[in-house]
Amino acid sequence: MVTTTQLDHARAIAGAVADPEVPVLTIADLGVLRDVGIEPETGTVTVTITPTYSGCPAMETIRDDLHLALEAAGFTDVVIDLTLTPAWTTDWMSDEGKQKLTAYGIAPPTGRSAVRGPIPLTLAVKCPRCSSLRTKELARFGSTSCKSLWQCEDCLEPFDHFKNH
Amino acid sequence: MTSAQNGTTELAPEDSENPHGAVTVDQLDLEAELAGDADAIATPETAEYVLWLADDALILAQQLSRWIAHAPEIEEDVALGNIALDLLGHARSLLRYAGSASGRTEDDLAYFRNEPEFRCSWMVQQDNGDFAHTIIRQLVMATYMFALYTRLADSTDPTLAAIAAKAVKEVEYHRDHAVQWTLRLAGGTDESRTRTQRALENLWPFVGELFRDDTSIEPLIARGIAARPSSLQEECEAIFTAVLAEEDLEVPQPQPSSAGGRHGSHFSALGFILAEMQVLARQHPGATW
Known part of the structure; x- marks a missing residue:
């Protein structure tokens, strides 16, 4: 039973x-x-x-x-x-999951792309170490399918970003 | 299904003279469960159409994976490898569904079909060439796949709709990657622009096949299962034009195509691609590691 x-x-x-x-x-x-x-x-x-x-x-x-x-x-x-x-989609990720990601050094998804089309714009990604919004994408494809590689322009630390999907 | 693929036969005895060791096939059934929705059975007509999509994705994945460790920079090794992995994921789900019509597994279809049984377009069979050539091929295929999967996400066939809804988000990313590189190569040095122009001229004769209607799928279009190829053309051409115009390049004139990939009549390159892709599975059927 x-x-x-x-x-x-x-x-x-x-x-x-x-x-x-x-x-x-x-x-x-x-x-x-x-x-x-x-x-x-x-x-x-x-x-x-x-x-x-x-x-x-x-x-x-x-x-x-x-x-x-x-x-x-x-x-x-x-x-x-x-x-x-x-x-x-990244919307299925729990808020607790997003907090755990940040603590682990991976920037969580930021939300949907601001403009969808052949030449899209995306929202700024916050550095998981110093919280700066001055970050840049180094490579659109990262160590796994779900991540891209970014760098912080303030603390200079490279970090993974869990892509919006 | 032969005994070699039904999940029980041990193909090579464990003996010290066999350099490849014992090769068994007990994993095949387990792996298949992760390739897509389990219980749906395709009709033979739908399965034939699904092979168009599956084989485009499979052959393009095989081609792109050859760039790993050969791309112009390490980030591109990773990017093209990731794109190939996504496409392989689409191919697995689609092959599994296509195979459900005839009781064949995704591996049966990928490794044990011969050239005339493939349904891929001639575009995906074109050589990687130089980096510009690969990027323009990506621009065409990712734009085409995005338009196609967007439509198929509303297919009346629920399995096809589910696979398309998943795939469309990934190919949008692939299209973005191809657009970014097309703009950089076209607007870069004289050399990169010349090579981009050459790639456009070399590849454009194969674009027409992607948008050519085919009477064999008319019944599926009528039932809302398949998308009419010609109905995707305008939207794809608008994107090609917009992207190339950013760097003052023109879309080459469309050319009539006699390519017959959808009926198993292939470009000369496919045999070589299949030989490389299938050799291990055919020499050691069911090999796992």
Whole structure:
């Protein structure tokens, strides 16, 4: 017999799995975790996740980590589903997640592009170390699909920026 | 499906004389679950159209990944690698959906189809050439893909709509990257401008195929599943014109195209691209590491 407590437990375990590329964030902070359910008859746990970017190679690690974490917590029958709808955007990231990112030295997403079109404008990105808005983009593509590389013109520190998406 | 791809057969015994070790295929089923919505089954007609998109993305990803460690600066190694990774993600979701019509996996379709079975346009088969050549090819393909996925995000086929809604945000970024570089190369040195101009002249004969209507997809257009290729042309040309005009370059005259990529008649380069892409999977079917 599945109880609400077990479902909450499974949710807590799944939500605590860390993103392999930004380990300071959990998949719940990131908005990658969409749903956790338990089949009442069989006790099968179904976890639904969504990719940040289509080619994100972290999805396979996240899937394996979910299996390991849930099985260690006693859920022996675990199914991981992937959904593409609704598509992930940076709006799915929690405010707590954005604060954790800043503390980790990664500038969080600033919101949607100010002007959309073939030659877009974007809002200033705040330096996660000294909070200066005098920053510049060094490279539009960074160490992972979801980040770009920036530099602060006041403290001169280079930093990652989690792109608006 | 052959026994080599059904997820159970061990293909090479563990023995010390085999330099490649034991190669097994037990991962294939696991990997497939992460390539897109699991349960949707495409009709054969939809699957054929989905291969147009899948193969454009797959071949362009394969081409772009050759720039890694060869780009003019390290940031471009990363940028082109990231763009290739996004495109590979689109290709995986699309191939998985296309394969659902015939019980084939994304790997079956990527690695075990021969040249005439591919449905990619001739544009993605053009050589990387110099950096300007790759950037102009990106300008064309990212602009085309953005227009196409914007429309397909409203497709009446829910799986195709979901993949397109995801992909459109990524190709918008690719288009932005190509626009920025086109402006810098065209407005840079005499040499970079000459090469940009040459790339436009070399690549423009292959633009027409992207916007050419094809009777084979008319039933899908009528049902709101597919987008009519010619209906994307005006919006794409407006962008080409706006970007090139920033640096006083003209869009070359459109040329009639006899390219037959959508029916499996390909440019001579595709065979070489496939040979490189498929050799490992064919020599060691199901290899994992």
